[in-house]
Amino acid sequence: MITEKLYYQDPYISFFSAQIIHSNKDEKGRFYVILDQTAFYPTGGGQPNDTGTINGAHVYNVEEENGEVRHFIDRPLEENKCYAEIDWTRRFDHMQQHAGQHILSAAYEDMYGYKTVSFHLGAENCTIDLEAPALNEEEAKRVEERANTVILENRSIETRWVTENELSKFPLRKAVSVTDNIRLVIIPDFDYNGCGGTHPNETGQVGSVKILHWEKHKKNIRVHFVCGDRVLKQLQEKHKMIQRLTATLNAPQTDLEAAANRILQKQEDLEKTITQLEAELLEQEAHKLIAQASIKDHYKLVTKIYKENSMKKLQQMANSMIHHTDGLLVLFINENDSKLQVVCARSNGIGINMQEYIRYILPEINGKGGGNEMIVQGGGDMVLSSESLMEVMIRAADKLLTS
Numbered sequence: 307m308i309t310e311k312l313y314y315q316d317p318y319i320s321f322f323s324a325q326i327i328h329s330n331k332d333e334k335g336r337f338y339v340i341l342d343q344t345a346f347y348p349t350g351g352g353q354p355n356d357t358g359t360i361n362g363a364h365v366y367n368v369e370e371e372n373g374e375v376r377h378f379i380d381r382p383l384e385e386n387k388c389y390a391e392i393d394w395t396r397r398f399d400h401m402q403q404h405a406g407q408h409i410l411s412a413a414y415e416d417m418y419g420y421k422t423v424s425f426h427l428g429a430e431n432c433t434i435d436l437e438a439p440a441l442n443e444e445e446a447k448r449v450e451e452r453a454n455t456v457i458l459e460n461r462s463i464e465t466r467w468v469t470e471n472e473l474s475k476f477p478l479r480k481a482v483s484v485t486d487n488i489r490l491v492i493i494p495d496f497d498y499n500g501c502g503g504t505h506p507n508e509t510g511q512v513g514s515v516k517i518l519h520w521e522k523h524k525k526n527i528r529v530h531f532v533c534g535d536r537v538l539k540q541l542q543e544k545h546k547m548i549q550r551l552t553a554t555l556n557a558p559q560t561d562l563e564a565a566a567n568r569i570l571q572k573q574e575d576l577e578k579t580i581t582q583l584e585a586e587l588l589e590q591e592a593h594k595l596i597a598q599a600s601i602k603d604h605y606k607l608v609t610k611i612y613k614e615n616s617m618k619k620l621q622q623m624a625n626s627m628i629h630h631t632d633g634l635l636v637l638f639i640n641e642n643d644s645k646l647q648v649v650c651a652r653s654n655g656i657g658i659n660m661q662e663y664i665r666y667i668l669p670e671i672n673g674k675g676g677g678n679e680m681i682v683q684g685g686g687d688m689v690l691s692s693e694s695l696m697e698v699m700i701r702a703a704d705k706l707l708t709s
């Protein structure tokens with residue numbers, strides 16, 4: 307038995323009585339009922355299903371399969387008769403979004419020739435995908451104005467069941483995909499579409515339509531928009547956000563952008579200053595270390611153990627030191643968490659290849675590393691103390707330099 311679809315007789319039916327003609331559990335263990343008639347709209351044509359109650363049981367999903375409208379409920383129902391109510395706020399919102407979509411799509415096509423290839427009605431936003439190379443602000447503004455004018459004119463939205471032969475009488479936007487039970491949704495002299503969704507009886511009930519933004523999506527452009535009460539909700543949220551920003555940035559709405567840009571500029575300036583100061587500090591530290599270097603037979607040795615320092619900084623410092631002073635060997639160790647890191651560098655006039663040197667050191671800490679013949683770095687495990695590692699490093703340098 308095929309369920310009579312009350313939402314096609316009158317989309318404003320929000321409660322009804324019916325006979326439960328079938329009550330069952332599907333292969334996933336979900337309870338469902340089939341009624342002799344229903345006002346619950348099943349998911350389809352880009353429009354999500356209705357929710358509501360049947361004899362107090364919560365209807366959380368409605369799907370149509372082979373003409374059967376299955377109402378999925380949170381508990382089994384034993385009764386033969388039922389009283390059902392649909393969540394009207396949710397349904398009316400869907401009607402507003404769906405009709406708004408027809409109007410917006412029609413405006414885009416009439417004004418710019420961009421055809422709508424798909425529609426999605428989301429919980430927050432709706433989208434249409436347009437066959438267009440790109441969109442611009444001016445087009446969006448004009449389309450939005452046109453769509454809102456059609457809404458304001460409170461035109462009728464009619465539905466009509468037609469046969470395949472009758473289709474040629476209507477200037478349809480695209481060919482319909484079914485051959486029988488063809489339902490047209492018509493806004494006279496404006497839009498003719500094959501559609502199985504629910505819509506209000508007049509365009510005025512759409513309230514308004516607002517395009518939010520758009521983006522490239524595959525070969526098309528995806529336009530995000532909202533209609534009806536969602537427009538007000540968006541305005542309320544955005545207005546609250548602007549008020550908070552006005553307080554945070556201590557600037558009136560008209561000056562918010564400039565205020566934000568000033569902060570970003572200030573941050574950029576500060577970052578530059580910090581980088582400069584860090585470089586100066588590094589330079590000072592390098593000078594101090596060179597002054598304290600121990601004088602060996604053929605070279606000057608700088609050693610230092612750091613804790614939780616930045617390897618990048620230590621590398622920069624070692625690099626600056628060896629280019630600043632001849633005959634210098636620099637050995638840094640950095641303790642980082644449970645790791646030991648090393649930076650080793652030598653200036654001109656010292657006959658060690660540092661790549662060769664670090665091959666002696668890294669096995670002591672099960673480490674890995676690399677570099678060039680003047681400066682190398684690496685890291686490994688803290689299997690010995692930093693002091694012991696430093697002794698190993700000094701001995702290795704002595705050995706290489708005297709051999």
Ligand SMILES: [Zn+2]
Nearest residue numbers: 404491501503
């Ligand atoms: Zn529709």
